[in-house]
Amino acid sequence: MxxxxxxxxxxxxxxxxxxxxxxxxxxxxxxxxxxxxxxxxxxxxxxxxxxxxxxxxxxxxxxxxxxxxxxxxxxxxxxxxxxxxxxxxxxxxKTLPIMNVTVGPYTxxxxxxxxxxxxxxxxxxxxxxxxxxxxxxxxxxxQTNVSVFTSKGKFLQTPADFQGLKMRGLGPAFDKGLEAMGATTVSMPGSEVYQALATGVIDAAVTDVAAAWSRKYYEVQDHFVVVPVLAAxxxxxxxxxxxxxxxxxxxxxxxxxxxxxxxxxxxxxxxxxAAAPDQLASKGVQVHIATDAENEAFKAVMQPAFAAGFEQETGAEGKELLDLIAKLQ
Structure with a gap:
């Protein structure tokens, strides 16, 4: 060369x-x-x-x-x-609670x-x-505007069904809605929920319907109520x-x-x-699509509790953001 x-x-x-x-x-x-x-x-x-x-x-x-x-x-x-x-x-x-504005029940x-x-x-x-x-x-x-309330042994179809349950929470303001229905909330990342459900650390969860499928919640829960309760x-x-x-x-x-x-x-x-409810049902678990009346009942209890918690957390900034979101509706 x-x-x-x-x-x-x-x-x-x-x-x-x-x-x-x-x-x-x-x-x-x-x-x-x-x-x-x-x-x-x-x-x-x-x-x-x-x-x-x-x-x-x-x-x-x-x-x-x-x-x-x-x-x-x-x-x-x-x-x-x-x-x-x-x-x-x-x-x-609590670092930036206004990020949770879309988690407001039916918001x-x-x-x-x-x-x-x-x-x-x-x-x-x-x-x-x-x-x-x-x-x-x-x-x-x-990620989602369709969620599920997951549980074992029975559907969570009414606010009264949440009484005494331990649930994974999503944040202080949203958790006020769960607590208003009688649940106790526990903070944990999504990656830990499956194990917590499997071992009884928590009794139930609320999550994106597609995440309930991808994270295999059907292996540790047997009742799923599909609700448009939050947007994440x-x-x-x-x-x-x-x-x-x-x-x-x-x-x-x-x-x-x-x-x-x-x-x-x-x-x-x-x-x-769209696919997740049928996918869950294919695993032998019970799936129920919440009716309009059931959603109204959840909304009546959860929305005021969230609103009070969100206002307490975010003050004037939260109200300003809610006004901007109203322009999108």
């Missing part, structure tokens, strides 16, 4: 090494199991970020609590321990409203608040310093991928919610 050829080969290898080194690694943590419909959307989003950035952003997704535990994701990103994470809105708890169950959400004033309002808490929001992924979303966020370090094209790729993922999440959630 000539000196010229060797020099060319070395130069090419060096260029390849530089190109490889320039790929920006973005580690993203979330709690969802691999089969969850939104976990699949997160994977699709990650691939889209890589495509739109021409491979300049290397998105590494760690699901099912495999990198950071669900309750630690927010702090890990805010501190810069990892670059990216996805959390359910109610995981913000935002319209799919049309969710289609408007990513570019709405309400979403922009929350993005500003998230920034104040040390994270940069990059994706909104609607997963959102993706990154460390602000990490985002600031991206080039403008990379930032644009992240933004565009987030916009696309918002649409994919709605499509996936509609499909998953």
């Amino acid at each position: 000539t000196r010229t050829a060797i020099a060319a080969l070395l130069a090419g290898s060096a260029c390849a090494g530089v190109a490889q080194a320039e790929a920006t690694v973005m580690r993203c943590s979330h709690q969802l199991p691999p089969a969850h419909h939104i976990a699949l959307v997160v994977d699709q989003w990650a691939a889209e970020v890589e495509t739109l950035s021409n491979g300049e952003i290397d998105v590494q997704v760690f699901g099912a609590d495999s990198l950071v535990k669900a309750n630690d994701n927010i702090l890990a990103v805010a501190k810069g321990d990892i670059e990216c994470a996805f959390s359910l809105n109610f995981q913000w708890g 935002m169950s319209s799919i049309e409203a969710w289609k408007k959400w990513p570019t709405s004033e309400a979403a922009a309002y929350l993005e500003d608040k998230l920034s104040e808490k040390g994270v940069k929001n990059v994706a909104w992924m609607f 979303y997963l959102h993706g966020y990154v460390t602000p310093a990490f985002h600031d370090g991206l080039t403008d094209p990379q930032k644009a790729a992240l933004k565009k991928a987030g916009e696309k993922a918002a649409g994919w999440a709605i499509e996936a959630s509609i499909e998953a919610s």
Whole structure:
């Protein structure tokens, strides 16, 4: 081989090494199991970020609590321990309670409203608040407007059926509604609920109907009441310093991928919610679709309790956000 050829080969290898080194690694943590419909959307989003950035952003997704535990994701990103994470809105708890606005019983169950959400004033309002808490929001992924009350031995069809039950709670304001029906709530991440149900730590749960299927609740519960009681979303966020370090094209790729993922999440959630009740029934458990009268009974007890709790937690900010959400209805 000539000196010229060797020099060319070395130069090419060096260029390849530089190109490889320039790929920006973005580690993203979330709690969802691999089969969850939104976990699949997160994977699709990650691939889209890589495509739109021409491979300049290397998105590494760690699901099912495999990198950071669900309750630690927010702090890990805010501190810069990892670059990216996805959390359910109610995981913000007391840190940013206005994130729970859509969890209000029978508050935002319209799919049309969710289609408007990513570019709405309400979403922009929350993005500003998230920034104040040390994270940069990059994706909104609607997860469900169809939930289930799961139990063992009987359906939870009326408020009175909740009397004396221990349940996994979703957050202080929403839990006020469960407590108003006589339940006692226990705080825990979604990844721990199956085991808690299996061992009797809790008696019942409320979750996304599709999550009840993907997390195999049918193995530890035998009665499921399908209710449009709450709307939940997963959102993706990154460390602000990490985002600031991206080039403008990379930032644009992240933004565009987030916009696309918002649409994919709605499509996936509609499909998953429609299929899940029959999937659960196929496992031999009892499934009941709540009637209008049953939903009205739940609403009459839960909504005032949530409203009082939400106002206590959020004050003027909560009212301002609720007014912005009203524009979406």
